Amino acid sequence: MTVLRRSLLAAAAATLAAAAVAPAFAQDIRPRLIRFGYGLNEQSNQGRAVKVFAEEVERLSGGKMKIRAFGGASLGSDNQMQQALIGGAQEMMVGSTATLVGIAQEMALWDTPFLFNDVREADAILDGPIGEKVKARLEPKGLVGLVYWENGFRNLTNNKRAITRLEDLDGVKLRVMQNNVFLDSFRSLGANAVPLPFSELFSALETKAVDGQENPFNTIVSSKFYEVQKFLTVTNHVYSPWIVTVSRKFWDGLSAAEKKVLVDAAKKSRDFERKDTRDEAARALADLKARGMQVNALSPAEAARMRDRLTRVNASVATSVGMDLWQETQGALAKLRAK
Numbered sequence: 260m261t262v263l264r265r266s267l268l269a270a271a272a273a274t275l276a277a278a279a280v281a282p283a284f285a286q287d288i289r290p291r292l293i294r295f296g297y298g299l300n301e302q303s304n305q306g307r308a309v310k311v312f313a314e315e316v317e318r319l320s321g322g323k324m325k326i327r328a329f330g331g332a333s334l335g336s337d338n339q340m341q342q343a344l345i346g347g348a349q350e351m352m353v354g355s356t357a358t359l360v361g362i363a364q365e366m367a368l369w370d371t372p373f374l375f376n377d378v379r380e381a382d383a384i385l386d387g388p389i390g391e392k393v394k395a396r397l398e399p400k401g402l403v404g405l406v407y408w409e410n411g412f413r414n415l416t417n418n419k420r421a422i423t424r425l426e427d428l429d430g431v432k433l434r435v436m437q438n439n440v441f442l443d444s445f446r447s448l449g450a451n452a453v454p455l456p457f458s459e460l461f462s463a464l465e466t467k468a469v470d471g472q473e474n475p476f477n478t479i480v481s482s483k484f485y486e487v488q489k490f491l492t493v494t495n496h497v498y499s500p501w502i503v504t505v506s507r508k509f510w511d512g513l514s515a516a517e518k519k520v521l522v523d524a525a526k527k528s529r530d531f532e533r534k535d536t537r538d539e540a541a542r543a544l545a546d547l548k549a550r551g552m553q554v555n556a557l558s559p560a561e562a563a564r565m566r567d568r569l570t571r572v573n574a575s576v577a578t579s580v581g582m583d584l585w586q587e588t589q590g591a592l593a594k595l596r597a598k
């Protein structure tokens with residue numbers, strides 16, 4: 260090898276090494292202010308992860324890109340924020356995938372009752388090609404999905420009675436997310452299901468406009484639902500993801516380096532969020548009991564009856580998301596379960 264060639268190679272290697280530590284060239288990152296909205300409060304798993312995201316964006320951009328976080332639905336409900344992102348009036352948010360079904364039907368896949376048996380399955384499908392495919396459906400609608408976070412397995416609370424049998428749900432006025440799969444699911448269980456934005460839920464429970472709701476343990480703790488709900492039934496009826504999204508109007512104006520900052524920070528926040536959420540969920544049940552909630556699990560026979568009723572909505576989910584995607588998901592899950 261000639262001396263010249265060797266020094267050229269060394270120079271190239273040095274450039275690559277520099278790129279590895281500082282992937283973005285400073286001049287490609289401009290000062291940016293990003294308004295990031297979310298529905299839960301600052302002390303929730305959602306709030307903690309938004310903070311990690313914000314710190315990481317600031318660090319990776321050398322302080323040029325700033326996240327201004329707005330919790331507690333102060334910029335609006337999930338649906339309102341989605342519209343603000345599409346219109347370009349807000350840059351980022353994190354919220355439920357369930358409220359995105361009106362924008363991209365394929366999101367209904369995640370509303371399938373009992374789709375995932377555990378978080379290992381959830382992570383593998385959400386972070387794999389199927390999760391990517393569903394996420395990509397948002398782009399033509401004006402949203403860019405970065406990563407999925409964990410909202411978690413959902414459980415039922417109410418104020419009327421302990422739910423020990425399917426029939427106990429009869430006439431229970433139950434708030435559900437603004438999403439047809441959830442509406443159909445709980446109607447098929449006999450509840451009087453009413454769709455409401457999350458931002459109105461606490462006061463609806465407090466004023467007894469509704470009797471109950473369903474959300475992961477974490478949210479029942481962080482939103483203080485234990486103050487206004489007596490009975491908690493462990494159903495784990497569906498795993499809900501959250502999704503971090505960016506306004507496409509804003510995204511399209513970013514440089515490659517700026518996009519990379521957001522993507523890398525989003526991945527870091529996802530890994531933090533999932534661990535934090537799982538740690539908190541593991542403690543939450545004891546916490547809720549200590550706060551006076553009356554907790555029950557369903558007997559295996561009743562759980563099977565509920566599961567059977569709920570999975571009657573599967574056919575309509577398959578129609579909304581398309582048979583190909585449905586089959587692909589079932590195939591991927593079968594493969595994971597065979598391992």
Ligand code: TF8
Pocket residue numbers: 297298299337353354355410436456457473474478499501
């Ligand atoms: C719900 C969801 C909420 C989310 C959150 C506000 O019940 O589970 O946790 O939408 O982002 O609405």
